Amino acid sequence: MTDVPERYKRQARFHGIGAEGQNELAMKRVLLVGLGALGAAVSDQLVRAGVSLIIVDRDYVEVTNLQRQTLYTEQDAADETPKAIAASERLQAINRDVAVDAHIADVSWDWLRPLPHIDLVLDATDNVETRLLLNDFALEREIPFLFASCVGAYGMNYTVMPGQAPCLRCxxxxxxLAGQTCATAGxxxxxVQHVASRQAVETLKYLTGRHEKMERRLLIEDMWENQSQRLDVERLVDVSCPSCQQQEYPSLVPNRQQTALLCGRDVVQVRRSIDGLDGLLDQLRRAEIVVKQTPxxxxxxxxxxxxxxxKDGRVLVHGVDDAHVAVAMVDECLGR
Incomplete structure (x- = not known):
């Protein structure tokens, strides 16, 4: 164990990883999309294990997050710190030996396309459109995509292995695989911790080369009712699937969606092309609008x-659920 850093020696003593596997982890990089409850939990586990991450989230910390999103504090909520920034600071404080590349962004094909080499994609999102985008991105790059979700006390895990099993679209x-959200069902x-742990252990299996140990079934668990299922889904491959069978990847298109309703919050996101915040700050102040500025x-x-x-031009309009109303309000403030 002399070639393994002291902090990882207990992990490297586990027969499934060993010194060789630990050294493999040090050379890998994972893309994690979403830094809510699942993203916070799985990123914590992987950074402690010695895995470098690219993390991305479009939102900021609110007090309602603190019950389950373990990387964040009351101060983060009071400051409305972007989750990517708060998570990165906490993760680097846990382990400065790994790289944590943080991005405040709404993931799209335009954002994903220029990414450098990554070894695996982790889903910690809350909407079907982004999951299908990540599914297609991972298939196109021929790397695994680990789908996960949880709501209430109910959770699901499934690993999409390109060329070996049905994809998420199948x-x-x-x-x-879609339905209630934590905003509607709690x-x-x-x-969250249970589902994130399954994601983390499957990630470690793959990154250390123990692919034969990976779970190929769809796992469904209800911790409150003490029920669990492991579904063999190999026969659910859709021979007409445009993603895993035809390699057409329908979600890999330039982003055209200018608005999005955020999950269960009466918040509409509106996109704008901007050159930075400074000019808009002056514009708003000239209109005698009181503006609070953060970094x-x-x-x-x-x-x-x-x-x-x-900074990327996204405006979150709170207290509305109509995209047309939100766009009109943004136009009034910033112009068309």
């Missing part, structure tokens, strides 16, 4: 609604 034609923290955002109120502008 499964969605047969199984209810969530208890233990299921990452501009915040103001308009017609009784809170507006939050990120």
């Amino acid at each position: 499964l969605m034609r047969h199984l209810p 969530v208890v923290a233990p299921i 990452f955002t501009l915040e103001w109120r308009w017609r009784g609604h809170r507006m939050l502008l990120f």
